[in-house]
Amino acid sequence: MTPQNSDEDDLLLAQLRTAVRQAGTPTPTMVAAGQAAFSWRTVDAELAALSHDSLADESALVRSSAAPRSLVFEGRELSVELDETDDGLVGQLVPPTSGEAALLGPDGELGQAEIDELGCFCFETSSVGLVRLRCRTSSGVLMTDWFRL
Structure with a gap:
């Protein structure tokens, strides 16, 4: 990994942290959507x-x-x-x-x-x-x- 890629990774992680903080506490709708998305992980089985x-x-x-x-x-x-x-x-x-x-x-x-x-x-x-x-x-x-x- 080059230093430039490391800076890009750090920037992306900072943006993700900001997005999670802004989203706040998950609502029941958010939890249900996450669980539904996770259930698709075995759709090809x-x-x-x-x-x-x-x-x-x-x-x-x-x-x-x-x-x-x-x-x-x-x-x-x-x-x-x-x-x-x-x-x-x-x-x-x-x-x-x-x-x-x-x-x-x-x-x-x-x-x-x-x-x-x-x-x-x-x-x-x-x-x-x-x-x-x-x-x-x-x-x-x-x-x-x-x-x-």
Whole structure:
């Protein structure tokens, strides 16, 4: 960075500080507008729909309590297979690809996991409630439907 660029950056920061001070305390309308703008950050994410839930597909009388719950979410080019075990969530992307996965709750991120080259990842979590999965790969972002743990 050259000194000239540094001066320009300092000037821009000063102008931003002035604008924030002049705006005053955020009104409810300003907060709502900010939240609405922030929600668009994942507009390009592909939504993967739930296509299989072992809890819904099997009778509670037939289902073994030792068997993990199995979920499958299908997108256009990528699917996510999840098993809910006593130790957490174990998943795999199909076809296999590497990247990053995040477990999200209504109030924000609950955990992160690296997706290895075989598409495998796991979350050691005891989260209960409404969650969804966000997977970032080289081909884009995939978000699952919300589901209940």
